[in-house]
Structures are given as structure tokens and as C-alpha cells.
Amino acid sequence: IAVQSDTDFRPAFHFTPNENWMNDPNGMFYHNGTYHLFFQYYPEGNTWGPMHWGHAISTDMIDWEEQPIALEPDEQGYIFSGSAVVDIENTSGFGDGETAPVIAMFTYHDPKGEEDGREDYQTQAIAYSLDEGKTFTKYEGNPVIQNPGIRDFRDPKITRDEVHDQWVMVLSADDQTMFYISQNLKDWNLASEFGRGIGAHGGVWECPDFIQMKVQGSDEKKWVLIQSLNPGGYNGGSGTQYFVGDFDGKTFTLDESMQDLGEDHHYWLDFGKDNYAGVTWANIPEEDGRHLFMGWMSNWQYANEVPTETWRSAMTIARELKLTKSGETYRMISTPVAELQKYTGKEFTKNTTNINGETRIANSEDIDISQAVISFEIENLKEQEYHFSLSSEGDDVLKFGYDHNSEEFYIDRSQAGLTGFNENFGDKISKAPRLSKASNLKVKAVVDNMSIELFFDNGKTVMTEIFFPKQSIERFSAEGNDFNLKNLNIKQVKLN
Ligand code: FRU
Numbered sequence: 382i383a384v385q386s387d388t389d390f391r392p393a394f395h396f397t398p399n400e401n402w403m404n405d406p407n408g409m410f411y412h413n414g415t416y417h418l419f420f421q422y423y424p425e426g427n428t429w430g431p432m433h434w435g436h437a438i439s440t441d442m443i444d445w446e447e448q449p450i451a452l453e454p455d456e457q458g459y460i461f462s463g464s465a466v467v468d469i470e471n472t473s474g475f476g477d478g479e480t481a482p483v484i485a486m487f488t489y490h491d492p493k494g495e496e497d498g499r500e501d502y503q504t505q506a507i508a509y510s511l512d513e514g515k516t517f518t519k520y521e522g523n524p525v526i527q528n529p530g531i532r533d534f535r536d537p538k539i540t541r542d543e544v545h546d547q548w549v550m551v552l553s554a555d556d557q558t559m560f561y562i563s564q565n566l567k568d569w570n571l572a573s574e575f576g577r578g579i580g581a582h583g584g585v586w587e588c589p590d591f592i593q594m595k596v597q598g599s600d601e602k603k604w605v606l607i608q609s610l611n612p613g614g615y616n617g618g619s620g621t622q623y624f625v626g627d628f629d630g631k632t633f634t635l636d637e638s639m640q641d642l643g644e645d646h647h648y649w650l651d652f653g654k655d656n657y658a659g660v661t662w663a664n665i666p667e668e669d670g671r672h673l674f675m676g677w678m679s680n681w682q683y684a685n686e687v688p689t690e691t692w693r694s695a696m697t698i699a700r701e702l703k704l705t706k707s708g709e710t711y712r713m714i715s716t717p718v719a720e721l722q723k724y725t726g727k728e729f730t731k732n733t734t735n736i737n738g739e740t741r742i743a744n745s746e747d748i749d750i751s752q753a754v755i756s757f758e759i760e761n762l763k764e765q766e767y768h769f770s771l772s773s774e775g776d777d778v779l780k781f782g783y784d785h786n787s788e789e790f791y792i793d794r795s796q797a798g799l800t801g802f803n804e805n806f807g808d809k810i811s812k813a814p815r816l817s818k819a820s821n822l823k824v825k826a827v828v829d830n831m832s833i834e835l836f837f838d839n840g841k842t843v844m845t846e847i848f849f850p851k852q853s854i855e856r857f858s859a860e861g862n863d864f865n866l867k868n869l870n871i872k873q874v875k876l877n
Contacts, residue, residue: 383775383852394698396696399447403435404420406675408514416673432490457506458489458491459491460488462658463536483510484566533553535587538589548563558606581615582613588609609659616653616811620649650713653834654811673700674702699721700715728873731743742857750855754825765786769857779792790842792811798849813837
């Protein structure tokens with residue numbers, strides 16, 4: 382089926398704005414059965430412009446309903462990225478005694494200051510909502526954090542630190558993360574800084590997140606700093622790395638296993654090119670206990686030029702993050718949230734398919750592959766290459782696979798459809814290290830018209846990329862030298 386217009390590119394079960402430009406997810410919180418997602422939004426055009434916070438709500442993080450704009454720019458500036466928390470105990474005093482106030486914290490970006498060549502045009506501000514996030518009132522005492530003369534000074538992410546009974550906020554400041562502490566969400570004190578000379582620094586650090594996580598299968602707890610940067614991502618452009626360590630209420634100390642972490646490390650939440658500025662939901666109830674994450678499915682290298690016109694950019698599928706430890710090494714793993722399974726319909730399964738040369742595995746007569754979750758396994762990996770492809774009836778071929786010689790995964794979108802809109806799109810094959818030593822490889826691919834999210838080894842290595850096929854994806858094939866593709870399961874995803 383030919384892709385006629387950008388409505389055909391629009392994902393079916395990933396969040397996209399009804400119209401116009403979107404970038405980072407912002408202010409995500411959960412309250413009274415509703416997940417809130419705010420996002421960097423320009424309502425008057427399909428490229429980046431004066432930033433607003435758009436808003437959407439969902440009961441399951443999959444099926445979203447867009448809401449009226451939540452925050453608009455004013456004389457202090459554009460509304461850049463930030464976070465929100467439900468202030469259950471009314472520590473801020475903004476509450477009216479009936480509903481818990483929702484406090485949003487964001488960066489004011491003053492375009493006039495930037496034009497005048499000042500360095501201090503980004504400040505931090507707050508707004509509160511007394512109707513569970515529907516509408517916000519900006520605080521009259523803004524900004525609550527002045528700029529000390531740092532050009533890139535933005536993206537406050539607030540976490541409730543129960544251990545030290547305080548609010549912690551992480552902020553990106555040029556090439557490091559700043560940690561601020563507050564009791565009331567209004568008065569903030571700088572407690573420490575982290576990151577200079579540690580990890581990847583190919584660009585400006587942006588959109589941090591800071592969460593305490595339980596190590597899987599033990600009672601150990603660690604603090605994890607999620608830190609996006611642009612450029613300098615693993616495969617170029619925007620990317621998100623993470624650091625594991627401890628927090629004494631003021632200072633974040635990197636775990637010993639990560640000491641001397643240089644530019645070329647393997648601590649990336651996602652190795653693909655299209656998962657940026659992602660952060661986690663606040664106020665997830667303790668009885669749920671999950672760390673729930675969503676990122677922006679694009680890359681600043683080409684985000685403004687991707688071939689959709691009426692809307693631009695989608696979010697990743699919501700993911701659950703877990704922290705694992707093997708030996709002394711901590712790793713973050715991510716998987717699509719369980720809620721996605723609610724929407725899986727028709728199923729296609731095959732126990733064993735022998736692959737020798739290029740082999741067709743399924744096509745649109747079996748099941749619709751353009752909106753689906755594809756899972757399979759390969760047992761007893763051999764020193765060879767394993768290739769898979771999603772293709773249309775035309776010449777669009779999206780390839781991905783694994784080379785067990787180099788222990789590397791890849792995605793190749795160079796032949797997957799439109800690429801000419803930007804020189805950094807489809808010019809290179811994206812690679813990712815295999816972080817598991819298991820002899821069996823498990824693969825899960827979430828495909829939604831224009832995106833593929835690959836979860837290898839139960840989410841130990843993740844790669845997310847977008848692509849723009851000229852005709853819709855109809856075939857799934859594999860190629861390699863005599864191996865068995867086991868337990869194939871293709872589930873169609875349908876959002877009613
Ligand atoms: C990250 C980012 C943030 C900033 C926002 C502006 O993608 O550059 O640092 O707040 O986008 O829209």
C-alpha cells in the first residue's frame with residue numbers, strides 16, 4: 382500500500398500531537414488513575430518555535446488523549462523542558478486544603494536575552510495546578526532560580542527523596558548536572574555538581590532525571606542519573622546515557638564499577654538514534670513500584686526536517702526501567718510497559734523456521750506487520766551474522782540484526798524509504814554492543830508505521846529508530862547461514 386501522505390506515516394499506538402511540532406516529554410506524573418504527559422510544543426508551526434507545554438492524558442500510557450495547552454510563553458520567555466510532581470503533603474503551600482497541588486517546574490528561555498548576547502537568559506520557574514494538571518497558574522515569585530551566568534542552564538527534574546525527606550531537583554548546566562534541594566518546592570539550594578570529565582561530553586548536557594532504584598533480585602538500592610546530551614550520542618546527534626551511584630542527600634557519587642568512565646562507554650538507555658530527552662513519571666504509587674519512562678522519538682540532527690507536514694515527532698512507547706547487577710556491573714534494562722499487551726489483537730506464530738539464505742517469514746496475508754510486536758529467539762548462537770528485514774512491496778527495506786563475531790547489533794535504514802531530507806538520516810548503520818553473554822538471543826521489535834524499537838536480550842540492549850517507507854511494511858524476512866528462528870510470535874497492535 383503506497384504511503385500517500387503524512388497521515389500514513391502517523392504511528393497508530395505511539396503518542397503524536399494532533400497538529401504541529403513536538404519535542405521533549407515534560408512534567409510526567411500520575412494521579413488518581415491518570416497518567417499525564419506534557420511536551421515541548423509549538424502550536425503554530427511544524428518546526429521548533431516559541432515553546433509551550435502541550436498536554437495529553439491516558440489511563441494506560443498507550444492510548445492518549447490530547448488536552449488544551451497547559452503553559453504558554455510570557456514576557457519572561459518560552460516554556461522549556463521541566464517536570465511536575467503531585468505535592469501530596471502540600472509542602473509548597475499552594476494547596477487549597479481540598480486537592481493536592483501539582484507543581485510544575487520548567488525553564489524560562491528569554492529569547493530577548495539570547496539576542497542581546499547575554500549568558501543568563503535561562504532561569505527556573507514554577508507553576509501550580511489545583512485541578513489535577515488541567516490548568517496551571519504561574520507563581521508570582523518567578524523565577525525561583527536565577528541564572529548564575531551559565532548559557533545552557535535548564536530542564537529541572539524534581540524527585541521526592543523519601544530517604545532524606547526532601548525534594549531533589551537535577552538541572553543540566555553546560556557540561557554537568559547540578560543538584561538542588563528544597564523543602565517547599567519554591568526555595569532551592571544548590572547542593573552539588575556532577576559530571577565534568579565523566580561520561581560522554583560530545584555536546585551540551587540536557588534533560589536529566591534522578592531516581593532511586595532497587596537492584597533486581599536483591600534489597601540493594603542505587604541512585605541513577607539519566608542524562609541526555611546533544612550532540613554526542615552513541616550513533617551521533619542526540620542520545621541518553623546514565624550513571625549509577627549513591628546519594629547522601631547532597632552529593633551523587635558514581636559507583637566504583639563506573640569510575641574512569643570516559644567518552645566511549647556502554648551506559649546508554651538506548652543505542653538507536655531516536656530516543657532523546659526521556660525521563661520518568663513522578664508519583665507512581667508504591668504498590669505499583671515501577672519506573673516508567675518515555676522519550677522523544679527523534680534526533681536534533683534532523684527532527685525539523687522529517688517528512689511529515691501536519692504534525693512532527695512521536696514519543697517512544699512507554700517503557701519500564703529496571704536496574705540489574707551482574708558481578709560488579711550495573712545495567713539499566715528497559716521493556717515496553719505491560720499495558721501494551723491490552724491492545725494486541727490478531728496473532729501469528731511459528732515454532733521453528735529454518736533460515737538458510739534469504740527466507741520470508743511472514744507477510745501481510747498472515748498478519749499486518751506495520752503495527753505489530755514481533756518476538757523471536759535464536760538458540761545457540763554461532764560465530765556468524767544474523768540479518769532481519771522489514772520490507773514493503775516496493776523497494777523499502779529496513780534491516781536490523783546481530784553479528785556474533787563482533788557481538789554487535791545494528792539497524793540500517795539507508796534503504797528503508799525517504800532519507801534525502803537530511804544528510805544525517807540513513808547515512809550510517811547504527812550499531813550497539815551486545816551486553817548479554819547468553820547463548821540464546823531474544824529479540825522483541827515494536828513496529829508502528831514509521832518506527833522500530835528493538836529490545837534485545839530482554840531489554841539489555843535497546844535501539845530505537847524512525848524511518849519513512851514509501852509503501853507500508855508488509856513483509857518480515859531473515860537471512861543467514863542455516864539457523865533456526867524459534868518461537869516466532871507476531872502480535873498486531875490495534876488501538877480500537
Ligand atoms: C532538549 C531541549 C531542552 C530544552 C528543550 C527546548 O531537546 O533542547 O534542553 O529545554 O529542548 O525545546
